[in-house]
Amino acid sequence: MGDRMVFREHLFRSAAVICGLLTLAIFCFLCVLGLPLLQDGHLLSLLSSPWAPARGLYGIFPMLLASILLALLSLALGFPVSLGCSLLITALAPRRLRMLLIGMIRLMAGIPTVVYSFAALFLLVPLMRTLIGRGSGLSLLTAAPVLALLIVPTMVIFFVAGFEKVNRAHLLALDALGGSRVQKIIHILLPGARPALINGTLLGFGRAMGDTMVSLMLAGNSTAVPSSLADSARTLPAHIALVMASDFDSMEFTSIFACGLLLYLVTGLLMLLMRLPGRSPDNES
Amino acid sequence: MTGQRKITEITVTWFCWLSGLLLLAALVILVGYLIRRGGPVLGLSLLFGDTPPLDALLLRKHVFDGLYPALAGTLLLIIGAMVLAIPLGIASGIYMAEYAGGRTKAVFSLLFDILAGIPSIVVGLAGLSITIFLHRIFGERIMPCLLISCLALAYLVLPYLIRTTQVALESIDPVVRRTAPALGASRLQNIGRVLLPHSLPAIIGGIILATGRCAEDTAVIMLTGAVASAGIPRSLLDQYEALPFYIYYISAQYTSPDELATGFGAALLLLLLCSALLVLALVLQRRLTIFLLYR
């Protein structure tokens, strides 16, 4: 029995190790396949030159910039809404409405990106064209709200789970001291659910950074460096999807592995940065 | 009550209600639009084309103009991916919450966050390249197929499962956590009989999230085996059709308004499928909780 138990505990560790190794495996894989480009000393030009394969320039800086801008913008839109909605679900809404909202959120988590983007193509794009007053209506500003809509369910589910784990006795204590619902939110729920808030936001950000379809269909995909949020721009995942179909042995194709690598590194770096100010979100109790 | 605090109260309350309303409005607009465009085509013929439904269900005849193969493909995809991902994800989550500590935990934590940040298209790219690689080594039998897609999707949703499990376990009240050991439970028993059942709702929430992600992802399956027409897959090594890919394909390649309408019909169908899975998960959660805690 003892052996079996030790065995099972090893199982847990192995599972984690496998998952961790998979992450590293992707990294190595991207490195190996992107190697030709890196070897040719294109690395720097990757970040400085424009994208013009016909002239042998494979720069992806505009895409990198657009990716980060878009992800941040959609997080800026999505985070407050997620927070508000999850608080509504846990603390403010009556029971019935709460169930309804949770159902709604969970349903939204399963709506394909394609559907969002497709509907937005007919509904949001003309609207944005009129609002912006120039250009096609395909822009970062158009993609951001749709992307926000996409990441909100993920975040809300995480946030709500976090809030619900907050000790009931603490909530009751605050009630007994004459606190209002809003005070309950500010003083008990938010601090109590901090790890869940951080984790949910990180996941949401990752999702926004990595989404292909929304930016592919709504952001316009022009390869120029966006000079404003109302400009058409191309994100890295969309770029990968667009270049994907070119010749296998071409430099273009190799460069998308460099894109993948860059995406990977940028997310990794951001995760590291988020850990710097405080301690790791996991060490919080 | 001071004025400033009153303002805070009102702002926070309004803010929360507005967010909820905003989401609700977005969903209603979206679903309403889908129904307006796709509702009329919804029906048996959307599913089975002109093949008799019974023959199609019993796999006696191919379905050509219907979404039945895509529906079946999506379901198989979800089941396959979840069967692979759930054990691995939950086990890793348990390891993170209950066993890992200090440096190890920090490293794994970072890795999983990065894992969550890997774009699906990169996962698809990796899946495709690895398949090509394997194909060169092992020859004809390895092709982009259902199995590869399931593997890639499972990989994609792992972080959701890991994180929900971990967060759920970590936020259990220390008193509850300490009770079973005091009664002579081993660590494993404590996890299996108290901690996990206790966090079941949260974990199911994660599973629902992951399922939704499997059901909707297009970028991965596009590169690893989903095709425009294949019929019902007979084995894991077959190619398959899938609803999200179909929607993408139609939106990209429709030639007539009728075809576009089937695209909207497919979107509605996918929505229905997701709702059905959701209800199933909730029923399962209730049953499971009762079974684990009250029997």
Add this chain to the structure above:
Amino acid sequence: MAPAVKIRVCDLNFHYRNRQVLHDVNLTIPSGSITAITGPSGSGKSTLLLALNRLWEEIDGCRVRGRVEIELDGRLQEIHSPALPARYVRRKVGLVFQQPNPLPMSIFRNIAFPLQLAGVRDRKLLAQQVETALRKVRLWQELHNRLEDDGRSLSGGQQQRLCIARALVLQPEVLLLDEPTSSLDPETGQAIEELLLNLKNEMTLIVVSHYQDQVQRIADLRFTVREGRFTRLPAGRPRSRTGPAL
């Protein structure tokens, strides 16, 4: 002069889902008194306290029928009337739970917290109030150099006193205490008893207690519950620091 009525409960009924826990409770409690409630475990003592400051509203599946009137700010008011915010009632009618429930924050903030909730900002005032409250429950000596520790790292008895201090800091008009001395050693228990007697001048107290001798010592009024029905018992011989009972 007959003492003013502070609390009047008429035909109070209480249900948890479909189990009735309180049956037609009628009580009248005079101002500035200590009322003791005794009765077997599970008979509904804690439940009555929940009904007196509307805290039951926060628990799923409870229902209340009947009137509860409490004199707040000089007027006898029906506490469940929609015009009265629950928050106001709960600040005026403090409650110390049977099981100590310090909040997950520092000891200092635990006590300063209700004041902060009510809008007090001034750090100096807070610090002073915290010290006063801690001294009242005899915790100052033990804890004054651990004020930044987490409230939950205290021993059971320390936690309970912390919670009493937290309720006192708001200076409520009525204070409900659910077995306040159950996890205290006799000396500290004694000190708390003294405290309660002292407080009688400032507020009306209702104490749930199992200690017959304690009840005998401090209560002006005694009720006993059995399966949700209240009976008044003859009072003990209450002591009073300021003189004989009113």
Add this chain to the structure above:
Amino acid sequence: MAPAVKIRVCDLNFHYRNRQVLHDVNLTIPSGSITAITGPSGSGKSTLLLALNRLWEEIDGCRVRGRVEIELDGRLQEIHSPALPARYVRRKVGLVFQQPNPLPMSIFRNIAFPLQLAGVRDRKLLAQQVETALRKVRLWQELHNRLEDDGRSLSGGQQQRLCIARALVLQPEVLLLDEPTSSLDPETGQAIEELLLNLKNEMTLIVVSHYQDQVQRIADLRFTVREGRFTRLPAGRPRSRTGPAL
């Protein structure tokens, strides 16, 4: 014949992070006795109990130095020795917490749980053991038709008795009780006292209590703690249902 030694504690020191809570504790407790531990709140009583069944290992940042030997299955064993699984120690040395902690499951399963942990499957046997345990703590009457309710929906006192029943069902050799009667009414408390006296024949009991009279009534041995240092007091006049104290 001198009574066999059941528990021997030598030079036990206990730290929470860098605060020392127990200082050089030395105790010897004979088999089949009731030992009472009294002392002011926060002095380290609960902490001692945690050290006696290795439960401290589940709490972050604790350190223990010293020897704790308990006679288990007929042999005096150092409980912290790596060869002994903590699980085994905890089954043999039961602990009832100061604050009742029913698990979030049905009343029935709460009590059957330790048995299930130990591998008992037989439903009939479980049902029978649960009934016996509930009868012992006088809960059967009140609860036998609510067995499927959540354990957390009970009143404070009911919860405490539930937890005692849960500890009894494993038939431990040593039972540690942290203020077992603190939230009980005198009658039920009395019943628990009787129960403890009865249990003396089957196991060794250590009871933390603030009730001096209770301690006087039941304890064979008395210790008092002050800031982590234990002193032995002269025993009271323990009663025993089966005859005079050994």
Add this chain to the structure above:
Amino acid sequence: QAADDLAPFTGLKGSLRIAGGTAHIPVMKEAARRIMSFNPDIRISIAGGGSGLGIRQAGEGLIDIGNAGRRPTDTEIAKYNLKLFQWAIDGVGVIVHPDNPVRTLTSAQLQGIFAGRISNWKEVGGVDREIDIYTRDESSGTRKVFWKKALARGTISDRANVVVSNGAMKTTVAGDPFGIGYISIGYMDATVAPVSLDGVAPDLANVRNGSYRVARGLYSLTRGEPAGLARAFVDFLFSPTGQQIVQDKGLIPVR
């Protein structure tokens, strides 16, 4: 007639994998449908992915038949030993929003617009509003042909919006009163307006008689000489029934 064309499939078994250019899919699907109805033992799977992917996957042997909307490069042909089959011709036409009064452009104007030199509709006789340019991604066969034959290998502005497919092009231009783009003639419908190039309207008749020059062949390709099922499938495409399907789907048959 149809039965004759399907006869070679009698007794054949197994599965056939097809992938690549998306313009081919409607024809492929219909052909597969006929064949599988005729002989249920045959399974044919059809995927998109783009011309480049079709060429590569066929070359790697991941699929049996690859589709491409352009001729593979000579290196590709040599490297993979590809066999080409051109079974249809497709034209690529310029489109604008139906409300746009501009219905005809010269080659020079078109090149100016796509290079970004002409940036306002009023310069070519339209309203006073900036031109929104839509183009396809670099690996698109449609783009290659358009770039080569309509733009004379001129530059395409990096401010141009890039859309991923014919359908997406149609949807966006149909929604943008100031947009201009190009799609495969087979995809044109009433939601967009075709623009004549140097006075020649982009329609099937003009492509067929050679007066509209922006056209391309649709290819299927195999690694080495096709055999068995793949052979039968390719032959079927060239049979009268196959060519009829091509015509039904809005493309121009080669026979």
